Amino acid sequence: MALRAARAGAAVILETGLPRPGSAFELKGVGDYVTATDWRSEAAILEVLAREAPGIAVLAEEGGGLRAQTMWAVDPLDGTTNFTRGFPIVAVSVALLDSGRPAVGIVLAPFLSLEFTFARGEGAFLNGDRLPQHRVVDPSSAVVATGFPFRNKKLLSRYLPVMRQALLRFEDLRRAGAAALDLAWTSSNTFDGFFELGLHTWDLAAGAGMVMEVGGRVTDWSGGDSWIETGNVLAASPAVHEVLLDLAAQSPER
Numbered sequence: 001m002a003l004r005a006a007r008a009g010a011a012v013i014l015e016t017g018l019p020r021p022g023s024a025f026e027l028k029g030v031g032d033y034v035t036a037t038d039w040r041s042e043a044a045i046l047e048v049l050a051r052e053a054p055g056i057a058v059l060a061e062e063g064g065g066l067r068a069q070t071m072w073a074v075d076p077l078d079g080t081t082n083f084t085r086g087f088p089i090v091a092v093s094v095a096l097l098d099s100g101r102p103a104v105g106i107v108l109a110p111f112l113s114l115e116f117t118f119a120r121g122e123g124a125f126l127n128g129d130r131l132p133q134h135r136v137v138d139p140s141s142a143v144v145a146t147g148f149p150f151r152n153k154k155l156l157s158r159y160l161p162v163m164r165q166a167l168l169r170f171e172d173l174r175r176a177g178a179a180a181l182d183l184a185w186t187s188s189n190t191f192d193g194f195f196e197l198g199l200h201t202w203d204l205a206a207g208a209g210m211v212m213e214v215g216g217r218v219t220d221w222s223g224g225d226s227w228i229e230t231g232n233v234l235a236a237s238p239a240v241h242e243v244l245l246d247l248a249a250q251s252p253e254r
Helices: 002-016 036-052 080-084 153-169 179-187 201-213 238-249
Strands: 026-029 032-034 057-060 071-078 091-098 101-109 114-119 123-126 143-146 172-174 193-196 217-219 233-236
Touching: 002 036, 002 071, 002 091, 002 101, 002 114, 036 057, 036 071, 036 091, 057 201, 071 080, 071 179, 071 201, 091 179, 091 201, 101 179, 101 201, 114 179, 114 201, 123 201, 143 153, 143 179, 153 172, 153 238, 179 193, 179 201, 179 233, 193 238, 201 217, 201 233, 217 238, 233 238
Parallel strands: 057 071, 143 172, 143 193
Antiparallel strands: 026 032, 071 091, 091 101, 101 114, 114 123, 193 233, 217 233
């Protein structure tokens, strides 16, 4: 059901294709875009969920909704800025939260033909192949993904010291601009970890659930469980997570 819903949204994105340079888009806030494709993808996803799972609350990026202990979290086009500029790193993310924590999650990258899926206790998969448990990696050779807090510049004083130390402690950093995909790639060992501040539930629920399903750790920046509520997330293989937690603890604004 969740996969059918996500595929419905992905089909809308593929049908639209990447926009031409210079196309006009609506600006919701600083650096925060919404396009007709966002709305059409969300409508296609919600239609499937309403038909196949009536009565379950939905929290969606564009249309909003109600928070509940059991709910769908829907991002119909993660990486809208990428999309508006013809950069194909975009995703559809659909997650079912049960007791406030991810139980099912789908992250699809339409232009890359990638389908990440997980169900709690049943494994995580990439294009139908089961993902292995997180590999053991020396943090000094780790490649870690991140996202900049571009919407809320007040977070930079907390974020930048951690990014600087991460560049010193890890082999390298990556910033692709789509948190759902960054987390999914962390679950598949493409990345060894991910950190960001100020995300929304729909950005991270599906991907974070995948990381946990393959043996990774997901916490907030203080090592607690408030990451769904705060959007401040550290997600990584255990050894890399310990380093990220140490770096976050040294940030001047905890």
